[in-house]
Amino acid sequence: MMHSLHKKGLRLLGIVLAVAGFIPSAHAQMPNDAIYMGKNTACIAVSYTHSSWDKYWENSLKRENLNIGTHTTQSVMPMLAVGITKNLNAIVAVPYIWTQASAGNLKWHKGIQDGSLWLKYRFLNKSGFSLHAIGGASIPLTDYIPDFMPMSIGMQCKTATARLLASYRHKSGVYLTASGSYIFRSKITIDRDSYQADGKLYNTNKVSVPNAYDASARLGYLKKGIQAEGFIEHGACDGGDYIRRNDMPFPTNNMKSTVVGVYAKFQPKNIGVNARASHVIEGRNMGQATTYSVGVLYQFRYAKEAKN
Amino acid sequence: MKINYISIRQSITRLVLPALSVMMLWSCSKTVDEPSAGINTPSSLDEKAGTWKPYVLASSGEFAVAEPREISSDYYKTELTKLKEAVNAVTPQQREQINYWGAGAVYRWNEIGRELAARYNSPPASTPDGKYPVPDAANPLKDPKFPFANPPYTARALAYLSVAQYDALVAAWNYKFKYNRKAPSKNDTSIKTLLPVSDLPSYPSEDAVVAEVSAIILKAMFPGEVAYLDAKLAEHKSSRMWAGMNVESDIIAGSDLGKAVGAKVMARARTDKMGAANNQAQTAGMIANAKKIGVTEPWVSQEFPPRPPMLPTYGFVKTWNFDSATVVALRPEAPPVIGSPAFQKDMNELLAIAKNQTREQARIASFWSDGVGSYTPPGHWHRKGADLCHDNKYSEVRTARTLALLGTTLQDAGICCWDVKYFYYYPRPNQMSSKIKTSVGLPNFPSYTSGHSTFSGAAAELLAHIFPDKKQEVDAMASEASVSRIYGMIHYRFDCEVGLASGHKIGGFAVQRAKTDGAE
Numbered sequence: 085m086m087h088s089l090h091k092k093g094l095r096l097l098g099i100v101l102a103v104a105g106f107i108p109s110a111h112a113q114m115p116n117d118a119i120y121m122g123k124n125t126a127c128i129a130v131s132y133t134h135s136s137w138d139k140y141w142e143n144s145l146k147r148e149n150l151n152i153g154t155h156t157t158q159s160v161m162p163m164l165a166v167g168i169t170k171n172l173n174a175i176v177a178v179p180y181i182w183t184q185a186s187a188g189n190l191k192w193h194k195g196i197q198d199g200s201l202w203l204k205y206r207f208l209n210k211s212g213f214s215l216h217a218i219g220g221a222s223i224p225l226t227d228y229i230p231d232f233m234p235m236s237i238g239m240q241c242k243t244a245t246a247r248l249l250a251s252y253r254h255k256s257g258v259y260l261t262a263s264g265s266y267i268f269r270s271k272i273t274i275d276r277d278s279y280q281a282d283g284k285l286y287n288t289n290k291v292s293v294p295n296a297y298d299a300s301a302r303l304g305y306l307k308k309g310i311q312a313e314g315f316i317e318h319g320a321c322d323g324g325d326y327i328r329r330n331d332m333p334f335p336t337n338n339m340k341s342t343v344v345g346v347y348a349k350f351q352p353k354n355i356g357v358n359a360r361a362s363h364v365i366e367g368r369n370m371g372q373a374t375t376y377s378v379g380v381l382y383q384f385r386y387a388k389e390a391k392n
Numbered sequence: 393m394k395i396n397y398i399s400i401r402q403s404i405t406r407l408v409l410p411a412l413s414v415m416m417l418w419s420c421s422k423t424v425d426e427p428s429a430g431i432n433t434p435s436s437l438d439e440k441a442g443t444w445k446p447y448v449l450a451s452s453g454e455f456a457v458a459e460p461r462e463i464s465s466d467y468y469k470t471e472l473t474k475l476k477e478a479v480n481a482v483t484p485q486q487r488e489q490i491n492y493w494g495a496g497a498v499y500r501w502n503e504i505g506r507e508l509a510a511r512y513n514s515p516p517a518s519t520p521d522g523k524y525p526v527p528d529a530a531n532p533l534k535d536p537k538f539p540f541a542n543p544p545y546t547a548r549a550l551a552y553l554s555v556a557q558y559d560a561l562v563a564a565w566n567y568k569f570k571y572n573r574k575a576p577s578k579n580d581t582s583i584k585t586l587l588p589v590s591d592l593p594s595y596p597s598e599d600a601v602v603a604e605v606s607a608i609i610l611k612a613m614f615p616g617e618v619a620y621l622d623a624k625l626a627e628h629k630s631s632r633m634w635a636g637m638n639v640e641s642d643i644i645a646g647s648d649l650g651k652a653v654g655a656k657v658m659a660r661a662r663t664d665k666m667g668a669a670n671n672q673a674q675t676a677g678m679i680a681n682a683k684k685i686g687v688t689e690p691w692v693s694q695e696f697p698p699r700p701p702m703l704p705t706y707g708f709v710k711t712w713n714f715d716s717a718t719v720v721a722l723r724p725e726a727p728p729v730i731g732s733p734a735f736q737k738d739m740n741e742l743l744a745i746a747k748n749q750t751r752e753q754a755r756i757a758s759f760w761s762d763g764v765g766s767y768t769p770p771g772h773w774h775r776k777g778a779d780l781c782h783d784n785k786y787s788e789v790r791t792a793r794t795l796a797l798l799g800t801t802l803q804d805a806g807i808c809c810w811d812v813k814y815f816y817y818y819p820r821p822n823q824m825s826s827k828i829k830t831s832v833g834l835p836n837f838p839s840y841t842s843g844h845s846t847f848s849g850a851a852a853e854l855l856a857h858i859f860p861d862k863k864q865e866v867d868a869m870a871s872e873a874s875v876s877r878i879y880g881m882i883h884y885r886f887d888c889e890v891g892l893a894s895g896h897k898i899g900g901f902a903v904q905r906a907k908t909d910g911a912e
């Protein structure tokens with residue numbers, strides 16, 4: 085049983101679309117590229133993500149669970165990205181998520197998860213090299229159940245993310261991007277007033293969820309309406325405990341994963357499509373998910389160019 | 393619009409910085425506050441508790457406790473001097489431990505018992521060949537850990553813990569008032585104790601009695617925790633000297649008495665048929681019997697691979713407040729025939745919840761789930777009982793009595809319920825319809841009657857008697873615990889209603905004992 089690893093995220097190319105959020109409930113998506121929309125332009129995008137696993141890491145033990153079978157998380161996420169200035173973009177997104185298990189008796193969950201807001205600021209841009217400060221926040225939008233893992237759709241944390249991103253793009257269109265982030269996660273309240281964590285019994289309904297961090301590197305090609313990229317991402321919690329032997333996962337678990345994937349986008353004009361595939365190659369306290377997502381996007385001007 | 397520098401700076405100071413610091417506060421603090429039990433100051437000495445009726449001891453005087461030395465003796469005076477030195481040298485860490493144990497000896501050991509139950513409440517994983525290894529008491533830390541502290545196991549562990557504490561304290565109270573040795577600080581007023589002192593005689597130490605007897609029971613029930621329990625035992629006993637509450641001879645006399653009582657209580661535990669409670673060979677006969685009495689589709693495990701049902705012969709384990717013939721006499725009438733209108737009505741209720749479980753139903757189901765990794769329903773009720781005793785400033789011996797009554801009726805409820813479950817071998821709703829999935833986890837044993845309901849009915853009946861002003865509250869808790877199993881979609885309503893009524897009847901036997909044990 086595992087918290088799913090639905091990877092979804094945003095890709096922003098003067099626009100948006102799906103990229104990886106590491107722990108789904110921690111942040112449903114995040115901008116992690118060096119691409120900006122121009123001032124007064126906006127983009128609406130919708131992505132569909134399908135993520136599934138039939139093996140997971142119970143602490144470090146990789147195992148299957150015949151009472152889960154294949155665990156699947158799907159989501160649909162509308163997003164809006166806005167170019168405020170050429171160096172400042174904002175992104176909002178709200179995912180609808182539903183979980184399923186092919187075996188066993190655990191109830192499937194579904195619902196609107198956490199709304200997120202991202203601000204992305206390019207503070208240095210010189211000879212193809214750029215540096216970006218990115219801040220994000222997310223907040224649960226519904227009263228979904230956080231501790232019925234792995235069927236829960238999220239963890240009910242409020243989060244705040246601080247990210248630094250560096251990118252170099254050659255004239256040929258080849259680019260290399262690296263980023264690192266720290267994710268603050270709030271305590272949560274569960275329906276029970278007793279639970280186990282850190283080998284201890286807590287007699288309260290408040291649960292301390294560990295903070296998290298991630299790092300990524302991506303190598304790709306971007307020119308005109310075409311983008312293609314390969315990436316590797318690593319995420320982990322800053323502390324936390326592990327899944328006890330043959331027990332359920334819990335929001336206090338230190339979920340770790342290393343993910344590799346590819347991403348492509350084609351946007352000849354205002355309308356574009358993109359696709360993403362990724363696979364967890366190593367993990368702890370989570371499922372070994374394989375994830376696919378596809379999206380469509382529409383870019384438009386929301387105001388006339390200001391005259392100087 | 394013109395924005396001047398000052399106004400930007402002001403808005404940063406006024407808005408942004410406070411907002412940021414609030415955010416950092418909620419995101420950075422990683423400690424959670426738990427309700428902390430304050431130091432207990434018993435409202436009564438319960439002087440007559442030495443005459444209360446014990447469970448396992450023949451009488452409160454069964455084990456001799458030697459007469460203490462005179463307070464005028466050099467020996468005692470030396471003890472007082474040593475005690476004073478210990479109090480004066482208390483470290484902040486010792487001070488914390490003094491306060492921790494000051495919440496109550498029975499209270500804390502009950503809490504330790506519940507925590508161990510939760511930590512050991514893990515069902516064994518299946519092996520690659522599709523089998524489930526049985527935990528081995530001789531290798532308690534080897535996977536699967538021993539014990540699997542499921543609800544019947546935990547009910548029994550906590551019953552023995554509470555009974556042993558109670559019997560030991562009844563014996564201790566007998567000697568306390570027989571020898572009447574005053575507290576050290578009453579004999580030497582220069583001792584500045586770190587906990588409140590009452591007129592309760594200090595020999596033998598009630599804390600040492602409880603610590604010793606509790607450690608014996610818990611080490612037997614959780615043999616992988618011997619080192620942990622020994623450390624707790626040593627800390628508890630020492631804390632009483634650091635606090636200036638007991639001299640060493642008070643502690644030693646209490647320890648010796650605790651050991652003697654613990655051994656006698658464990659002798660009962662070794663012959664109560666728990667060792668034979670997992671007799672899977674009997675299930676074939678049970679299933680045949682269920683079919684004979686009209687259960688057309690007996691229970692089968694819904695796990696993959698199928699898991700042998702939990703403790704099928706726990707219904708034959710020795711009860712506390714009545715005999716084995718009464719277990720059979722208390723067996724409720726048969727559940728509805730599968731497919732009958734009564735069956736269908738309750739099945740339809742579950743199908744409707746499966747389609748549209750409300751958030752409130754999910755909350756109630758989760759609050760009472762008490763499943764894998766928890767202290768189980770018996771633990772949930774022990775927590776309630778211990779908290780009520782603490783809130784009501786009960787003495788150690790009255791707290792132990794309450795928890796012994798509660799613990800024994802909870803185990804009685806478990807035994808009776810398991811008898812019913814394996815007599816009727818009735819299928820879970822999830823076996824009858826794959827549309828019904830659970831929001832709490834599916835227990836691996838027959839459905840009728842609900843264990844939660846039976847445990848809770850018994851506990852509420854007993855607690856309402858001890859705390860009449862809480863009757864409404866505990867009855868409401870029991871009803872909610874019962875119905876939570878419908879909301880969680882693992883029980884039919886008839887499982888719950890019949891189970892709850894049975895529980896109340898079972899609790900009545902403990903109430904009967906309470907009326908005649910000399911404490912009321």
